[in-house]
Amino acid sequence: MESLARFRDHFRSRFSRYQDYTPLWTDAATLKQTSRRSVFRILAAVLVVLGSVSFNIYMIHKLVKRWPTPLDNYQHLNTHPLVSEEFFSTVPSPSAQENAVVTCMYTDSYATAIATLGHSLNRVNSTAARLLFYLPGSISEEALCIASATGFKPHPVSRIAPPHNGEGTHERFMDAYSKLNLWSLSDARIKAVVHLDADTLVLRNFDELFALPHNFGAVPDVYVGSHGFALEFNTGVIFARPDASVLADMREKMQTAVYDAIQADQAFLNQYFAADALRLPYAYNANLAIKKRKPEMWADLKHRARIVHYTLVKPFLAEADNSGKTPVPLDGLEQNVRNRMGEFDGAFGEELLDWLEIWKETYAQYGTVLTQCQRHGPLAPPVGESHAFGTLLLPY
Template identity: 55%
Template structure:
């Protein structure tokens, strides 16, 4: 609501409410006066608001009211999972030097689960230094430069200004890729997920989770995606990102939710175990960890400092420790898991990192 002073520029403006009842002279003398009818209407409005609030508070979703009921495995015992081939790729991205160490750590976590899919790193050559690219690819990713797709609208969150470039995933068919799983650089892989390459769909993602009133949502998170590359789809998306109606702040994630809204296959949370789930429902998180393939470090990033600033390799352990108290310390286990994976990565590829930094 505009302040009172904003209206006084108009000569005919008369304040309709100044703390007193203006309808009668008695009102002016005696302050506020409420009729019986007015009191009943006000009481009715307040009562209805209270009832709505109580109804919302007492009927949580099945996920907010999580209970360990299902004892059966995530995958069917009859499912046949073929070995990944050269036509299948696991892809991540690098748009800034600050994420180079996380890409290397992600690559090591992939090596440990024995996925046989091709590894690709899409990156923006004008924004990534040769040293950072060298570090990021030390654990097995093959670099592939892409052209940046700039935001078509103002209002994009400052951390997502390069994220429309993710649409370039649909161009990777020119490399012989027929199926790909994209995973953000702020993830760790805990179990093999080659079964995703057998999906008979064109696009799949995991529903998102929010800490506000939206909670567990139907909209999906773009941190983990399954898709089939297609130049036709790519060209169609690029032609529509500026004219489609969607909130600009979340960049490509918002657009993809609108573009694939009714076609997207929703995957189980095991494929994108967003840290927001743990803060939302610790019981669900406890059960989820038994099946989780990919953990997504959304709420706390052990490899960054400040506002997405790069952490020098020699200060990584100290930086991880500085994150332990974030969000009341509830992510200590997950931070320790990342720290252990980083320790192994540094031990295995430390010499390569040193050589990269010397270039």
């Protein structure tokens, strides 16, 4: 019996230790827990990525859909005059001895445009002297005669070559740096000058510009594309106070200045006067691109515009690219204008007809002289049609 009792106690002691035993995890349990952690980590990563993507999309949307500029959001609000009538009444008419309107001719194709520009100045009673910059040897006598028939006085200037042998400069602008000769007019005792590109047309008097105290002013440029209303100015219309020392400084600095050379003098002047240029209202350089980009703005602008700039379509040139390789004859200008009216889906038909109307007036008044230019070369404007163009002490 005693032996049986010992066996029973031994058996119980061997198996009783498992009664309070907590079993360890099996491999399956471990894998299950690890899998859960991996899922949580993946979900967290996905949420982070989704959050980042959503934030970036939101920021891009804000940048792309940001509030438009006041010009791209143009509204008909201000109906007050552009210039103070009270101030303007105190400003004397520009002296022909001290103030000048200047244009440049680099090719014969612009002769009729300059004749039309001259007549448009006559229509608004401009009293400043008028000078026609040209490069001797580059312009025919016939073209020079036509261009000067309505009041511009031919003024030969030296060619200012583009820096770096013209590298990067558009072929149409290889002579354009010669415009910088504006600053040499201090030698002719000119105190203020307004330069007008030959493809402009004057609609209203702009004598107030000659009273500006600044040294340089121009109108901000406009592009049809994404560049839109730019900070850079367009040099189709320039106000400047001539100073020969400024010209000398420009000629030196243009050799070292860094800028996009394709737009020649315009790009350089933007760099030279970067922080110092007076930005003039769009009325002084009503670029056709404004009408294409913001018709609502153009609708208001045309009622106060002083100068229209025919940038996109030039009614006096035959080529769609405005290259001006072949001059349009006098008797072909009207048809040429009508040929170009369909460009840009006819957006500028009204403006082209405006130019044509003033050309017709020009031909009606100066037709005899213009025709004689074609037959006989340079002639002086007929007596009684010289207007008040002024007398300058020019260093010929």
